Amino acid sequence: MTDFLRDTWYLFGRLLRATARMPVFVLISIVQPILWVLLFGQLFAKVTTIQGFGASSYVQFLAPGISIMTALFGAAYSGMGMLGDIDRGVLDRLLATPVSRGALIASRILHSAVQVVIQAAIILAVACLLGARPAGGLPGILTVFLAAALLGAAFAAFSNALALAARKQELVIAVMNFIVLPTTFLSSMIMSRNLMPPWIRTVSWFNPVNWAVTAARDGFQGEAPAEIALYLGLLAAFALVCGAVATLSFNRYRRAM
Secondary structure (H helix, E strand, O other), rough: OOHHHHHHHHHHHHOOOOOOHHHHHHHHHHHHHHHHHHHHHHHHHHHHHHOOOOOOOHHHHHHHHHHHHHHHHHHHHOHHHHHHHHHOHHHHHHHHHHHHHHHHHHHHHHHHHHHHHHHHHHHHHHHHHHOOOOOOHHHHHHHHEEEEEEEHHHHHHHHHHHHHHOOOHHHHHHHHHHHHHHHHEEEEEEEHHOOHHHHHHHHHHHHHHHHHHHHHHHHOOOHHHHHHHHHHHHHHHHHHHHHHHHHHHHHHHHHHH
């Protein structure tokens, strides 16, 4: 276990340094969340006047949802980094060292989780400048971060599993696009569940993205602690399942070498 934690930490540092060497990527990852809040906040500002929406401020409603949206979009393409390491032979060289095999996957999942938490913090800060207020206080903000991190970890694990199994960028992009967009619009990320068509409301109960959005929004508003615990538990289970799938894909890759 000690070796696994040490190797995960060193590999995590390697990924952080690689990210820091791409200033354009860092800039986009900071600016994009701000644009989401500003654009969506202005575009749908009047939707709160619809009877039954259930919120008086759309920015207040939107902030947790956009935090989860950014986590989803950022983590969904984590597998592209894995493909880059495969194409350059980096992964094969790492496998020739005594590094813990589990750390090769765990470090990427941790990197994605930390990245989405930072983006979520930026989104909440901008939302507060626009008038949103975290009624749940610090525990509520931490709930948003935890929901974003769990969803980001799950989708990062699945994305890496897909990259290891397919080894083609086009397929990874196509599959993740096919998953990300429907799960986004089949959740209460940008629209209240009260205004959803009945069939979408039903599907959303089984949508991990909606679990994260609901937990984050409840935490931000300081509401429904039992519902928060339920959805965070489901997200944790989902992340573990995706991690197991990534591990199986990694073992298959090793056997195919």
